[in-house]
Amino acid sequence: MEVASASQWPTLGALRTPSMLPVLASGLVTELAYAFGGPFHFLLPDAFTANLVAMQDALSDALVDGFIYYAKKANKAAVFVERAATGGAGIDVASAAELREALGHGVRGEHLMVTGPAKDPHLLRLAVTHSATIAVDALDELDQVISLALTGRVRPARVLLRVLPDSQPHSRFGMSKDELTTALKRCLEAGDVIRMEGFSFHLSGYALQPRADLAARLIDLCLTARLQGLEASRISIGGGLPISYTDADSWHTFLATQRPAHYHANKAFTTGDFYPYHSPVAGSDALAALLAARPENTDSTLADLIRDAGIELLLEPGRALLDQAGATVFRIQGVKDRDGYQLLTVDGTSLSLSEQWFNSEYLPDPLLIPQNQNPAATGVFPASVGAATCLESDMLTWRKIAFPHPPRVGDLLLYPNTAGYQMDSNESPFHDLPLPPKVVIEHTDRTRPRWRLDRHFT
Ligand SMILES: Cc1ncc(COP(=O)(O)O)c(C=O)c1O
Structure with missing residues (x-):
């Protein structure tokens, strides 16, 4: 896959807060992905x-x-x-x-x-x-x-x-x-x-x-x-x-530059249907x-x-109380080359990213967490993200995300800030896939954040 130029691809970097940074730095996400062997949500109470x-x-x-x-x-x-x-x-x-x-x-x-x-x-x-x-x-x-x-x-x-x-x-x-x-x-x-x-x-x-x-x-x-x-x-x-979810500049630049060519299958979204991400x-x-x-x-x-x-x-705030209070992690299990970009398949579904079900797209860029010990090339590697289901329309991200490394099978994709509605309002065990577990990560101020499973009853 050829390296593309960064300016060609609109990006929407997510804001990161003090509760998320130590989790990313600790290596816990990789450990949890290994422990659960499938997609999972983590919560930052x-x-x-x-x-x-x-x-x-x-x-x-x-x-x-x-x-x-x-x-x-x-x-x-x-x-x-x-x-x-x-x-x-x-x-x-x-x-x-x-x-x-x-x-x-x-x-x-x-x-x-x-x-x-x-x-x-x-x-x-x-x-x-x-x-x-x-x-x-x-x-x-x-x-x-x-x-x-x-x-x-x-x-x-x-x-x-x-x-x-x-x-x-x-x-x-x-x-x-x-x-x-x-x-x-x-x-x-x-x-x-x-x-x-x-x-x-x-x-x-x-x-x-x-x-x-x-x-x-x-x-x-x-x-x-x-x-x-x-x-x-x-x-x-x-x-x-x-x-x-992002800063003003990124949001306005994104809205001004994005067009169907930036999406898998030239998918066109009505910008008015996007959540106001800033x-x-x-x-x-x-x-x-x-x-x-x-x-x-x-x-x-x-x-x-x-x-x-x-x-x-x-x-009665919902989304605003959950701002920055969780994220969702998938593993890449397939990578296909397409004309000028790649099509990834992850081990879960867009049912764990609810925005996709409202004629819209969850826009904050997912973070690529390489798992392969051999260093990957750096540059701009556009890829869209599909689900592990038989539905043509089951895409976690139609947009071609400008990844900084070539995504590889086994790498993780972390979708940021999903706690408010995204992670579970539409979840179903389609294809008998288990619902992603919810991991509570507390004490993010310690050198090593601690985790446990959530106590939801049903
Ligand atoms: C009656 C009522 N209260 C509160 C909310 C929460 O809204 P939000 O998550 O946007 O704060 C909703 C959302 O639909 C609602 O219908």
Whole structure:
């Protein structure tokens, strides 16, 4: 394979943080690949804890009373639930299994937020029993909660009313203005069976201003509901804090230069379908910026409005808490020459890289970790990455990655920053391939990081 010129191939180098560097330096990745003999995910819970603390600090710096629920759907591992529990956070769950996992890994019932549409009656019963907060999505769901609280021994049932956003009128989540009016009436009629704690939303997309605007509307709704005699003291603004996988320059250069010739089979992606891999403000900085934003029709910041109204701000971040908290490793088991590039086959599937299933591509460059003792040539060696399945479309990376060495059979490919949704939301044991195990790597500050298997139950 001929050496190509570097500038010919758009690259997207991933940001690396203090939790990842010692793992890469320790040689542990190679050892784990040998131990598991197949693809595996590794998790860096110290990064999760650092993200959580930074968000809690953003709330307290803005003098805002707030509480963070980690959106568990973003990763199935137990370790993040354990870290949320010990870090003073709750969990956002959307199924009975997630609720069980959260309780089983140390989260108290009252620190659970139950989200999702038309919830399973079993989930609602568990939620009421354990005093979880339920983000009620429809009127019939509210009726079910009221009757569960009436018949069960535990009351009141704690609810937020989920609002259908004006800016996303086609969302299948939330209640319209008329439905909210009826819901408030039913909450009042239910008396002490229900504790109407406030309102919630979750917006698609990552823009901050629409979140600030809708949060202000929820505060107004709380004030009106209070006049009717309801508690209405909390608002949940859902998730959607953006994160940066790469720096601004790399991202904008990538978008400007990438074209179908850079992908296997001339695959064309719509750039608008790519996740925004760089965001000018991300994670806890995005939360701080949101609190400092001025919602429409007011001169006050969102933080001021929250404080003045005596509201507790609830958040349900998933991806942003998992930023830099894990990676996924595959072994190359085949290398084919194609016209001007190579086609690699790894020992796993793109089901372990979920972005590939949304008409899109997981773009951060995978890192090539050579395993062969003989030094490999250096230069630019473009290659796309396919899966070990019979599906033509099962590609981990359609893009021809500009590797710095020729990839060889037995070398490892490390996909960075996969903990948020990428690694496990779509996994299935297709072809009877086992699901990649999850390895928790802790104490990255020691000379030798330590590892163990995650304690996920199911
Ligand atoms: C209700 C709700 N809360 C929180 C989240 C988490 O969003 P993110 O991972 O973007 O922070 C989602 C994601 O779909 C959601 O639907």
